[in-house]
Amino acid sequence: MGLINKATIKSPWIVHFDCGSCNGCDIETLAVLTPMYDVERFGIINVGNPKHADVLVVTGCVNYRNARVLEQIYNQMSEPKAVVALGACGCTGGIFQECYNTLGGIDKVIPVDVYVPGCAPKPEAIIDGVVMALSKLAEKQENMGKSPVVANEKVRSL
Amino acid sequence: MEDLLHQITWPMLAIFAAIVVAPLLGGLLTGLDRKLTARMQGRFGPPILQPFFDFFKLIGKERITVNSTQTLYVLGALFFAVTSLVMLALGHDLLMLVFVLAFSNISLIMGAMSVRSPFSKIGAQREIIQMMAYEPVILLMVVGIYLVTKSFMIQDIFTYGSPLLYKLPLVFAAFLYILTIKLRKSPFDFSTSHHGHQELIKGLTIEFSGVQLALIELTHWYETVLLLCLVALFFAQPIWVGIIIALVAFVLEIIIDNICARTTWKFMLQLTWGFGIGAAITNIVWLYLAMGR
Numbered sequence: 001m002g003l004i005n006k007a008t009i010k011s012p013w014i015v016h017f018d019c020g021s022c023n024g025c026d027i028e029t030l031a032v033l034t035p036m037y038d039v040e041r042f043g044i045i046n047v048g049n050p051k052h053a054d055v056l057v058v059t060g061c062v063n064y065r066n067a068r069v070l071e072q073i074y075n076q077m078s079e080p081k082a083v084v085a086l087g088a089c090g091c092t093g094g095i096f097q098e099c100y101n102t103l104g105g106i107d108k109v110i111p112v113d114v115y116v117p118g119c120a121p122k123p124e125a126i127i128d129g130v131v132m133a134l135s136k137l138a139e140k141q142e143n144m145g146k147s148p149v150v151a152n153e154k155v156r157s158l
Numbered sequence: 159m160e161d162l163l164h165q166i167t168w169p170m171l172a173i174f175a176a177i178v179v180a181p182l183l184g185g186l187l188t189g190l191d192r193k194l195t196a197r198m199q200g201r202f203g204p205p206i207l208q209p210f211f212d213f214f215k216l217i218g219k220e221r222i223t224v225n226s227t228q229t230l231y232v233l234g235a236l237f238f239a240v241t242s243l244v245m246l247a248l249g250h251d252l253l254m255l256v257f258v259l260a261f262s263n264i265s266l267i268m269g270a271m272s273v274r275s276p277f278s279k280i281g282a283q284r285e286i287i288q289m290m291a292y293e294p295v296i297l298l299m300v301v302g303i304y305l306v307t308k309s310f311m312i313q314d315i316f317t318y319g320s321p322l323l324y325k326l327p328l329v330f331a332a333f334l335y336i337l338t339i340k341l342r343k344s345p346f347d348f349s350t351s352h353h354g355h356q357e358l359i360k361g362l363t364i365e366f367s368g369v370q371l372a373l374i375e376l377t378h379w380y381e382t383v384l385l386l387c388l389v390a391l392f393f394a395q396p397i398w399v400g401i402i403i404a405l406v407a408f409v410l411e412i413i414i415d416n417i418c419a420r421t422t423w424k425f426m427l428q429l430t431w432g433f434g435i436g437a438a439i440t441n442i443v444w445l446y447l448a449m450g451r
Contacts, residue, residue, distance in 0.1 A: 004218035010211035038201040043208050048359040051367040078367050079220035
């Protein structure tokens with residue numbers, strides 16, 4: 001494990017996107033940043049900018065209106081990057097799954113690395129999910145340049 | 159042999175310290191800053207080495223540039239910051255140093271202006287306003303030092319008999335004041351903020367990612383060390399007292415950062431021009447009259 005690989009695990013910056021969530025998961029996500037849980041001790045920072053971020057945390061189910069936005073945010077992030085789907089809606093679409101206006105879970109639009117179930121998931125579960133995403137991130141960091149993955153490829157066209 | 163040591167070895171060591179030791183020191187100071195800030199907010203905080211982890215992670219990220227000139231501007235900012243620190247280490251011209259440091263900042267502003275993001279542009283414009291606010295104070299500081307030592311050379315400050323602080327107390331206060339702006343601390347961190355998810359979504363640095371962001375961070379480390387060295391210059395006899403004063407000033411900045419809310423640019427401009435320039439000019443007029451007698 002090289003220096004850069006170790007640094008990648010030690011400093012995951014998060015961008016949080018509310019993809020039409022009821023705000024329950026969002027409140028739990030922000031609770032993770034409070035002195036009670038303080039994720040900054042793991043080097044985790046909640047940045048507002050996808051260009052600076054390593055982990056994309058998405059809450060809520062995708063609908064036809066915001067699928068494009070989600071995809072754009074994902075494409076703006078530079079490799080290596082990981083995606084965490086938060087809550088029942090983010091994972092599968094939850095109670096909105098069969099709605100006429102929703103697509104379902106966010107894996108319908110972008111590739112998801114970690115699913116954190118719950119309605120809403122506890123802050124501990126969210127931290128656990130992000131930590132699981134770190135091993136994925138390290139793996140991607142190691143394979144960067146080796147696999148023929150084209151940077152910023154279009155993931156899905158609507 | 160003694161002469162050779164004096165002419166080559168010491169300058170070489172000084173340059174080495176400026177280029178290699180300074181960023182390490184700057185990174186550690188930034189780590190200390192984050193730790194202290196976290197403790198003041200009742201959190202545990204990241205490890206002291208966290209800025210280095212962030213730096214190496216950013217180096218390893220995929221390289222995305224918005225346009226090809228952006229990289230040049232970032233490298234320019236870094237180059238001028240390193241140059242000014244080397245000038246300081248060699249005891250060169252203080253006036254020149256201030257101008258070179260301004261170039262470093264202007265490079266960053268041009269880099270932020272070269273992209274089309276509105277956040278980046280607002281951040282750059284606010285940075286220009288900040289420069290407009292603090293540059294006169296820095297220039298007046300140089301003028302004050304010249305009036306005392308009769309020279310622009312930094313090495314003459316060391317050979318001058320007594321600490322500058324005795325003759326330039328108000329200039330020192332004004333410089334401490336603008337240190338808050340230069341270190342991008344609250345209440346004056348409105349062009350870009352150190353804390354995540356705040357003002358203008360990182361404003362000035364929004365369109366920089368990966369290696370470029372790492373270089374901007376490196377530039378900031380160099381700048382932090384340079385500014386603290388300038389603080390130490392006010393108490394250069396003996397220098398270790400100056401270093402202690404610089405570290406105290408740094409901790410003071412962290413405290414100010416945590417107890418102040420962000421102000422508007424208008425308020426900052428009024429306050430800096432009113433208090434900063436006012437204090438510096440008062441000091442210089444007093445010095446002029448005292449010397450005229």
